[in-house]
Amino acid sequence: MKILLFGGTTEGKATSNWLSDLEIEHFYSTKTNSGNYESKFGTRFCGAMDIAEIGAFCKQHQIDLIIDAAHPFADILHQNIVSAANQSELPVIRIERDSVPRIESEFVQYHQDLDGILNEIKNQNQTKVLSLMGVKALPEIHSKTEGIDIWYRILDFPSSLKIAEEAGVERNRLIIAPAFEGMETQEPLLISESIHGMITKESGYSGLLDQKMELAIKHKIPLYVIGRPDLPEYNETITNREGLQKYLKSVFAFERKEMAHGFTSGTCATISAKAAMKLLLGEEKQQKEHITLADGGVCEMVLHQNQKGENFTLCSVVKNSGDDPDITDGMEIGVRLSWNEENAIRFVKGEGVGIATLDGLGIPLGEPAINPVPRKMIRFELEQLLEDHEIDKGVDVSVFVPLGRKLGAKTFNPKLGIVGGISIIGTTGRIKPYSLEAYVQTIQKQLDLAVLNKSKHIVMNSGGRSERYLKQRFPELNNLAFLQYGNFIGEMLKTINGSGVEKVSMGIMTGKAIKLAAGNLDTHSKKVVLDHEFLMNLARDCNYSKEIIHQVGNIKMGRELEDIFTFSKDEAFFKSIIDCCKAVCQTAIEDYEFELLLISNKGEIL
Structure with missing residues (x-):
């Protein structure tokens, strides 16, 4: 199988990682050769291609699938990719980044292009504008804002300063x-200069x-937004590794050889x-x-960014979590370094990394x-390099x-x-697919905080709902x-043993309850399938009719039982x-009172 992947984005590099983990040969196309790229199963080539050139490339290299992971605003490229795919009778899919939902607000306006925005600004006689473009x-x-005082x-x-100077913008x-600094730092300018629009x-x-958007609404200043161009019609739009694997399996009957391991956010950082220290x-x-x-193993990664400014450096990588369902898979993780006068290594706030506000986490408040x-x-790593130099x-x-x-x-x-963000985690530096390690650590932290705050009654649940x-x-x-x-x-029940907690109430919805009742303290769908025989035997033991037992044997989802009973x-x-759930849970419980609460799909509790 061969794939043509259009990238030049974080999503493009993430997709290349996913394909390499599947050991699929692919060609990675970017307009320019800027940015680092290296892949065991990917070959990079550069240069813009029109419809005919894309079609010829696909024919020459016997391409089976085209993937578009190019920038959302590369509208001409998107159209060319889909047109070439259709002419070549090849499937084409889109890897799409999460978009910010559009909102209805008098302070957030969407326009088709820059000229439309500038005309609106002039019509509204807005003479003080901040560009966040x-x-x-x-x-x-x-060149188009003569007569407007613009920051x-x-x-x-x-390179940014050079472009601004060449355009004739006063300093x-x-x-x-700083790159990846939050928008809250713009507030003083909005207030001091009475900015009319952004x-x-x-x-x-x-x-x-x-x-x-939050800034515009808070300060009641119009934010003019150039909307994303409409995308052409793809065979499918995909947002993550799992979606890509499902598509390849359903369309090409592709079966992976083995689960891929990955690396933690701590390793990426x-x-x-x-790299930034060097x-x-x-x-x-x-x-x-x-x-x-x-463990003595070596982890090597291609750098996504490596920038040097006047008094700082910045490097980043694109995280590859392997087949573990990790929320940060394919995300950019990086570090910005600068000298300080304290003669110490200090960890300071960075965009997207949360701040600790409670004791008990092992992180200074x-x-x-x-x-x-x-x-x-x-x-x-930093101390080693400082010592070497x-x-x-x-x-x-x-x-x-x-x-x-x-x-x-x-x-x-x-x-x-x-x-305000995620945590940078990891103990071994590696991620094993569907490993307990990270989750058990989180369970322990939750429990430690609860006990620290004198909680004697704990309520366990499977999630937000x-x-x-x-x-x-x-x-x-x-x-x-x-x-x-x-x-x-099971891991949570065992973790609570010896903690000082006196009572545990565990809520569980029907879908997970039938897996637990069958003896599975780990209810993940990757490990546990619906046990129809167990459920039918339960129904028989309760003396239900053959018709009811037959219905139980035909369910596809656990919640369907709520329609039968x-x-x-x-x-x-x-x-x-x-009763079965309680019996299974008791095998992991040592020193606390336990009650089980069954929750229906409608939120009713037994």
Whole structure:
């Protein structure tokens, strides 16, 4: 199988990682040769291609599938890719980044192009404007805004300053911002200069569009947004590794050879920090960097970014989590370094990495949520390089994850008192697919915080939905008393042993309950399938009719049982499910009172 992949984006490199993990030969197409790229199964080639050239390439190299992971605003390229695929009778799929949902607000306006925005600004007589478009759009904007007092937010790279100077922008109209710095730093300008409007494009979370919207609404300043161009029609649109694997299996009957391992966010941050430290010490830019892991193995990664500014360096990688369902797979993780006067290595806030606000996490209060092992790994690499170069200076370490603020809200971090982003984690540096390691660590942290805050009654639940129902049941308990077990019921029950907790109430929805009742303390769908024989035997033992037993044997989802049986404490089938679940759980419980609460799809609790 051969694939033609159009990239030049973080999504493109992530997709190349996914294909390489599947050992699929692919060609990685980018317009220019900027940016590092290396892949065991991928071959990079550069240069723009029209429809005919794409078709000829596919024919010459016997391409089976085209994947479009190019930038959302590359509208001509998108059209060419789909047209070439259709003419060549090849399937074409889109790898799409998460987009910021559009909102209806008088302070957020969407336009088709820049000219439309500038006309609106002139019609509204708005004479003070802040451009958040990025430096590439600066020359065009500056040439079209005569008579408007305009400020430009650009990143603090020498190349950005050069573009601004060549466009004739005065230095006092440049807001020079560190890369991956949050939008809150723009507030003083908005207030002091009474800015009338802001300009940006629909760049997504990585372009901090969500923060720009919040800024506009907070200060009641119009934000004019150039909308994403409409995409052509693809055979399928995919957002992650799992979706790609499902597509390849369903369309090409592709079966993977074995599960791929990956690397932790701590490993990614350490490699980025080591590469950035070398740049800060004056060494030449490298395409790759490596570190030695705790087990003696070597991890080497291609650098996604390696930049040097006037008084800082910045390097990043694209995270490859292997086949583990990790929320940060395919995301950019990087480190920005600068010298400090404290003669110490300090961890400072970086965009997308949360801040610790509660004790008990092993992280100093008010510092970024970089766990102890990654801190140790980063510190070791930096100290080694400083010693090798005989440099006696302090370094500020800012780990950043551009999508971290959005991703953090989907993790346990808000419950753990980590606000504003994800955590940088890892103990071994590696990720085993569907490994317990990371989840057990999270369970332990949740429990430690609950015990530290004197919670004697813990309420276990599988996730946000069941937790909402259980909070209504136990309104007297604080948030820290509600712990999420995901699929790892047994691990949480065992972890609670010896903690001082006196009572545990475990909520479980029907779909997971029937797996637990059958003896599975780990209920993940990758490991446990629906046991129809077990359920039919339960129904027989409860003396249900043959017709009912037959219906039970034909269900595809656990919640369908709620259509067959009345969801009531007097219903024999559900009483049996609860009894079986309790019996299985008791095998892991040593020293606390336990109750099990069965939750229906409608939120009813037995």
